[in-house]
Every structure is written in structure tokens, then in C-alpha cells.
Amino acid sequence: MDSAPEVVDTGDALDRRLVQAALNALEDTPADALSLRQVAQSLGVSHQAPYVHFGSKRRFLAAVAGAGLQSAADDAAAAVAASPDSLSRLHALTGAYLSFIRDRPHLHDLAYGPAIAKRDHPALQRAAAEYWSLLHDTVAACQPPGIAEEEVLRRSAATWGTVYGITRLVTFHQIPQSVPADADTLVHAAIDALFTGWQTQRITREPSDHNTPRTLPSPHNDEAVSP
Numbered sequence: 001m002d003s004a005p006e007v008v009d010t011g012d013a014l015d016r017r018l019v020q021a022a023l024n025a026l027e028d029t030p031a032d033a034l035s036l037r038q039v040a041q042s043l044g045v046s047h048q049a050p051y052v053h054f055g056s057k058r059r060f061l062a063a064v065a066g067a068g069l070q071s072a073a074d075d076a077a078a079a080v081a082a083s084p085d086s087l088s089r090l091h092a093l094t095g096a097y098l099s100f101i102r103d104r105p106h107l108h109d110l111a112y113g114p115a116i117a118k119r120d121h122p123a124l125q126r127a128a129a130e131y132w133s134l135l136h137d138t139v140a141a142c143q144p145p146g147i148a149e150e151e152v153l154r155r156s157a158a159t160w161g162t163v164y165g166i167t168r169l170v171t172f173h174q175i176p177q178s179v180p181a182d183a184d185t186l187v188h189a190a191i192d193a194l195f196t197g198w199q200t201q202r203i204t205r206e207p208s209d210h211n212t213p214r215t216l217p218s219p220h221n222d223e224a225v226s227p
Contacts (some may be wrong), residue, residue, distance in 0.1 A: 015053050017043055022064040023107065027214075031061060031110035058118055065111040066123025072100045072108075080134065086141040087195055093138050094163055094191050098184060101167050135160060144199055155198065159172040162190050 036057055037047040046052075054060035076096035083089040097112045103106050111124065112118065118125045139156040147155075168181035169175050181189070 008042050012053065013042075013048065014045065017066050018045075018053060018060070019067050020049055021026055022060070023068055026064070026068070026104070028106075030106045031084065031113070031115055034061070036060065040085075054121075056114055062116045062118075062121035062124045063108060065107065065116060066121050066125070066127050068094065068104065068107040069111040069124060069127035069131065072096075072104070072111075075100070076131065077134055079136055086138075087192075090142055090159075090189060093135065094187060095184075097163055098167060098187060101164075101171075105171075118173055142195055142198060147198075155194070159191070159194060162194065163187050166190060181202065184191040 018039060021042050022034065022036075025039055025042075036050045038048045040049045043049075048055065050060045070219055078092055079092040079096040080089045083092040111128070116124070118128050136152065136156045139159055140152045143152060143155070158163055166175075166187050167183055170186070175186070179186070
């Protein structure tokens, strides 16, 4: 397992130390079992320190998730930048996300789970927005000419859902043993299938209700956005 990401925020020194201590704890401890008292004790400070510096446990956990998610987004961006073409960049992004889930599952579940909202801390909101933008731009670069932005948004969400869904099914041992492939093989094959479909589906399907725009979740502000 990779070590916890290093916090490089320029805020208060104790704030950074508390966040880093929590990230270290999340290597082995799920977020719902994380003890703020133990986090504070690991630094030799008052058990009230997280509350004094962040205001609430929820806001503290959101700051922790923001720091960790920013590190994951930076890793993903580096992997994408090192790849030579649009499809390989999409596979690189997929591989980075798989590594994030596999190596830092508790951090991932905190960042994208129900315990906190993106709006609970600006660091988490920024990191989630950056990760979504990276996904969107990578998927957009894989589209043939003439694909509307609304369809790019749908395809970005579908890509994320496909990777996340397959990975979760494998994690919880829900894929039949008769399927001759591991998680990575299944996910990357799904990415290839999506890419192939995008090249042939140049005429996009309209929503069933032509008078009502579809809404898509915005992963960085917890609200729906209308394409």
C-alpha cells in the first residue's frame, strides 16, 4: 500500500499536521471508525484541537478528504500528461483511479462517500472539481467531431460510473468466478468498448422528454447542473 499523501497546504502548521495525521490513520482505519481524539493524541496535542482548528468533525474530515483527493488528482494528471494519445491518456486516467481505490480505499470512500459533502471544505471542493475536469477533458479528447458538450458530460459520467461500478463489484466478490478476468482487465476492456462506441455513435440520443433538460450531478458542489 502506498504511504499517505503528504499535505502541502500553506495554512496553519497545526492544521496541516492534524490533516496529515488523519491521512496516516486512514491507511488502516475506515473513516467511520476514525477517532479524532487519537489523531490529536498522536501529535501530543489537546483532543479538542481538530474542533478548535476546523470547527467540527465533519469539516475536519472534509479537509482531510480534500488533501488526499488533491494528491490523487495530481497523480492522475501526471499519468495523463505522460501518455501520448487520447485513448492511452484515458487508460492512464483509469489506471490512476484504480490505484487510488486500491491503495487508499478508506480515503477514497471518505472523499466520495455520504459522510461529508464537497461544500464542507473548500479544499475538497477544489480537489473534486480538478479531478472531474481532468476526467471531462480526457473523455472530451476521445470524441469524434460534432459531439455536443451535453453528450460529453454524459459520457464522462458514464465512464466514471463504469470504472467505479466494476471495481466495486470485484471488491465485494460479486463478479462470478467463471469470468476469466481480474478488475484491471475488465475495466480497461470496458474503456476500450466505450471508446469504440463513441467513434461510431456520432448522432446522440435525445432525452425522452424534449422539453425537460437532463440534469447531471456536479461532483464538486453537490448540486445538479443542467446541460
